[in-house]
Amino acid sequence: MMNTPFEQRCDLLLRSYPPRYRQIRRDEILGTLLDAAEPHATAPSVRECWDVIRGGIATRLRERPPFHRWLAYRLMDIPVPYRYRMWVRDDALGRFHILRSNLGHLVFMYLVMLATWAWMAFTSGDAALPAMSPTAWTILAVGAVITVVNPLFHQAFRRRILLKHDFDEDGRALGFEQAQPEPPYESGPADRLPHERSDRPE
Template structure:
């Protein structure tokens, strides 16, 4: 394969993966997916085939949907500063470190409060909406970094996204932790007891 075509093809594959997969997946498995896409390339091909693009996009969508938290915990975390359960903390990290997170969160909150006003039968005036937007620009934009840091800390991550600890506390492991502990007689308990 022509070196120029290879670098163009690789660049387009990386762009496709950036659109499809979260950064954590690309960090740990990106080279594997990229290698597969490079193996599928025909000589002189400058971009992935439509079928390959659709496969990568489908895989990314399935991964994102599988890791997404349930509706109620997600709503609480979006509307307030509630922490998601341990199982979804990596999803939360990816979301918080994602592009335009603060803006997405603010737009969601304004929409939710707008729906609340509609449910009460009173829609806020345009002046109120403009005032809220200006207040957001004055207050929230300069504080973006500290908001990200505090939300990452709430989910037990350092500001750079590394976790405080790798494994969940034993209290969150449930029956899995008890299944591996010996009982009083020294024999192992069967799982589920």
């Protein structure tokens, strides 16, 4: 439980890390920041804040699937490789998953309409076809349908995404012992917390 303004600000900084790392290492990182803090400090120093944020961003980028895998997952719900399944778990259980999925489906539907129109225009040579090209009103109409329909099936959609990556609906691993993620600070000094940096003055 957060008891002090210092802890509240530390927890805000830790949101730069993926949820699974916060669950596992939150107390460790908070203890490090408390040990490094000046007496009566109400917030970590600028350097400590930058170290935490930089480490969090580096961790998120390192755990994210390659762009083409991410795009296929976001637009067409294609499973990502196994090594990125924990990223999918965080995404599916995240607060704004329904908004991210709505946007992905909207973009996919628009691309399908655009490709269909382009094919018709190419094969028919009909000069009137450009008037049928996807417009802003078409996008809004499709977006409205997706926005209304998706929430009705969102829980089932979330369960299906998690099941494709060997998780149950609560994010627990199916058929495997829950794997511990790799330590988030192994890629170099830029990703390490203050107590793990070799250049920190004694």
